[in-house]
Structure formats: C-alpha cells, structure tokens
Amino acid sequence: MSNRLFQTVVYQMKDVIGRTIGVIDENGIVISCSDIAKVGESKQRIREELAFSSDAVCLDGYTYKSVSSVNKSATVVFVEGDDADAVKYVNILAVTLGNIKSLYDEKYDKGSFIKNIILDNILPNDVYVKSNELHFNNDEYRAVFVVKFQGATSLPPHEIVESIVEDRSRNFVINISEQDIVVVKEVSESDNAESLEAYAQSLLNAANEKHSAKVLVGISSVVEKLKDLARAYKEARIALEVGKVFDIERPIMSYENLGIGRLIYQLPATLCEIFLGEVFKKGSLESLDRETLMTVQSFFENNLNVSETSRKLFVHRNTLVYRLEKIRKLTGLDLREFDHAVTFKVALMVKKYLSSKPTKF
DSSP: OOOOHHHHHHHHHHHHOOSSSEEEEETTTTEEEEEGGGTBOOOOOHHHHTOOSSSSSEEEEEEEEEESSSSSOEEEEEEEEOOHHHHHHHHHHHHHHHHHHHHHHHHHOHHHHHHHHHHHHHHHHHHHHHHTTTTTOOOEEEEEEEEESSSSSSHHHHHHHHHOOOOOOTTTEEOOOEEEEEEEEEEEETTOHHHHHHHHHHHHHHHHHHHHOOOEEEOOOOEEEEHHHHHHHHHHHHHHHHHHHTTTTEEEGGGGGGGGHHHTSSOOOHHHHHHHHHHHHHHHHTSSHHHHHHHHHHHHHHTTOHHHHHHHHHOOOOHHHHHHHHHHHHSSOTTTTTHHHHHHHHHHHHHHHHHHSSSOH
C-alpha cells in the first residue's frame, strides 16, 4: 500500500484524535506520522513485542497495535499515550487503516488480481482492462503449481512457500486454503513438462529440507494469456486429483503427463460402470486375489515380457504362464495379447477411479 495514502489518512485523523499518531512498516520503520520529524525512525523493538501479542502494547509512552487486513500484513499503528483513551484510539486506527488497506490491495495489488483470475472471480473481458491498470504484462508465458501440504507444519504453509519462491515481482504466491498454496510462475516459451517438474521438485525439496514439510505438487500446462490462468489452475488441481486416484505414490503430477487417467477422470461414473460390466464377467474381477493383481501389475511394468516379469517376480516362467492362463479363464482376456492387455489395464484404472468416488450413480 502506498505510504502516501497512509500519510493522507494520518493527517486527516490527527486533529480528531488530538495526539501524535503514525504507521510502522514491516521493516520496523515509521513510514507515516502526524509528527513529520518521526518519519524514518526505527521501531524494530515494538515489532518484536507485538510478535507475541495481537492486543495493543504500551511502550515508552506510546500504544501500538498490528493492523489486520485480508492479505497478510506486518503493518503497525501507534498513538501517543499509554492510557485507556490511547488504547481506544489505536484500535480505531488499526481497524480503519486495515479496512482501507484491504480495499486498496484488492483494487491495486497484483497478487489479489491473480487470485481473482484463477478463482474465476473476474470476467475474461475485464482481465485485459485490469492488467493495463496494474501495468501487468498480459502476454507472458506462465504455469500454475498447486502445492498441497500434508500434516502439521512449523510455519503456516503460505509463509513456507513465500520463503522458497524467488523473484516475487514476476512470480506470485496465492493462499487458497489452509493447506493449498498456489504458485503462478513466469516461464519461457521453451519450458516443457520436464522443466516444470524440475521446478516443482525444487519446491518439494526446499519445503522438506528447510521446514520438514511433506507436500504434493500439481502442475498445469503453460498458458500465454492472463485470462487462461483460471484454466491452468483447474489443470493443476486435476493433476493432483488424478494422481491421487491412479498414481498415489508420486508426489509430483503434471497435467500433460496424466495420459489416459485424465480421460477416465472426466468420464461419468455410469459410463464407467457400463464399461466394466461389458469387459468383465460378473464377479470375475473380484475373484482375482492380491497376488494375481500384483503379477498383472508387474507384467505391465515389464512391457508384457514374460521372461523379464518372471525374473523380477523371482518365479519360474511356467508359474507366470499358469497365472496368466488363470486370468484368461476367469476374465476372457489373454494379457499376452496387446489388445487384451490394453483393455485390462484401462479396466483396472476405471475400477480404481470408481472406488475413489464417495458415491456411485
């Protein structure tokens, strides 16, 4: 928020309050004051005192209070005196400046603008107009990363991600919920899924090494227009959801690398159930035990190679062939044939998708 706007409000209120009043920024410096001689003074000590209290604090003949606003703020206001009236005045000043700051940030802050875009809170036609008002480059390549924290953390997730992301004039950290933080990163035209995953890995590593935080990261495709950030945000969230359903062990999921899982995730549940009913005889899939399903998984991982699969499973080749023949008799699908293997693989993914849904229709 502009220091000039703070100073304007302070001057308007000084005659009403009749005492010296002022504002301290996040660095502990007086940036606005009714006594102009105090502007520039350091008040770091009071910032340290307020770090442990949300109430007004009296110190050296002045009363101080942190300003609350929609966006995380480190601003402090102060009023001359340490009596009951000083406490009342400083609370009024904190509420007033907090509301003004929130309105100002909503109108002029680029981070709030980006948040409104990704949450679809602004019309596409207004994005271009607003970006011009904020001197924002509308035509720039960007990608969205959704960082989902799991479990308790030593610091708020938003603060952790803010401490990791560099060049905050071009990259934005958006607080979506208590556990979900969005990073909107400016990238180059040449950046691909691999380079975006490398950046996501650096976020994951930093969160874990510096803060012992466990996170999952969903990555969107690269978009060129600001208005497309809403779509990119949805892609990053879909990447996390699809990853949870089909590849739960991977902490980083890219929308562009979801493969057939992305298609299945967007299918109606009724259509999926019809497909399963057509592929498998009634009860045939449920009759496959855990050992058999693990054999199938290994067979797919080894590109339908019988010799390699038997070696990885430490079983005789004939044992593996026997298991595959058992699957054929139960389901009618011979996994040694490519078309049958594809059908079985897709059917398993559809089954997993349906099992992940809280209700079936």
